[in-house]
Amino acid sequence: MSAHQPILPSKAIERVEAAGFSEARKLLADFAAAGLIKTYALARATTPTGQSPETVRDAAIPAEVWQRINAEGKVAEAMEGGTVRLAGSDLIGGEPEVQITAISFSHASLSKVLDRYCSQQQILSTAQAKAVVAPARKAQPPVEEQADPKARADAKAPPPILPGDVVSSVAQAMRATGLGRTKINDLMNDGTLVRKKMGRRTLITVESIERLLG
Structure with missing residues (x-):
């Protein structure tokens, strides 16, 4: 021990x-x-x-x-x-x-996990602070924004994997790799992507995604 x-x-x-x-x-x-x-x-x-x-x-x-x-x-x-x-x-x-x-x-x-999560918290805190002090942007017409298909698609997209993240959702892994759900499932089944179950959620370790992408 x-x-x-x-x-x-x-x-x-x-x-x-x-x-x-x-x-x-x-x-x-x-x-x-x-x-x-x-x-x-x-x-x-x-x-x-x-x-x-x-x-x-x-x-x-x-x-x-x-x-x-x-x-x-x-x-x-x-x-x-x-x-x-x-x-x-x-x-x-x-x-x-x-x-x-x-x-x-x-x-x-424990130290490794906390270090990664603390780094992620610091990044989020910095981003929030910049958002507070950043000058207000010129408001865009809401009608045009709603009519833009790309804007709607970006709004529905999963958040990117941030530095310090230990695990990601399947949707985040798809976004990071550009692969479809079927291919992601195949990679999880053959062990290339390391799957972790937390309750009913299926998560993928960021380390295995980074290893896949080289």
Whole structure:
């Protein structure tokens, strides 16, 4: 565990709040569920249906376990540093029962994510400040603006991927690469674009998009 410089959930929460983000517990759980922050457990016991439990000490916590923690509403328990129990399925081959004791966060991966998101916040704050002090532009006739097909198309287009973004929507990936939805799906299926599920949303890591574009 020493190799990844573990920090307790309470310290991770303090770091997120110090960076200016609200709902620190939910944010940490979402990042872990997306595989963006590495987490570990002092002990992780997994019990498949009808089998004996298998306990691993100093084990990494997979992103899919965090997805179950979110879905079962056990984020608060996970952040308290105690034991989290996830009920398994009664069906053979279904989700196993999981018991996690003493969760910790990787200092390095948390710092990387916060640095990227803090940079994004700074860019947005600078853009907002410029918008306040910028001289007012001459108003354009609303009728002409509505009649311009290009203006309407630009208004409906997804926002671009900003510097510091860790993940993007599928629509943003399509805009960045110029590819259609079918091709994006093919690239996600073959692993070229790394897909991350956050609830019902499908996101794509910016790193894999940058790697695709060279």
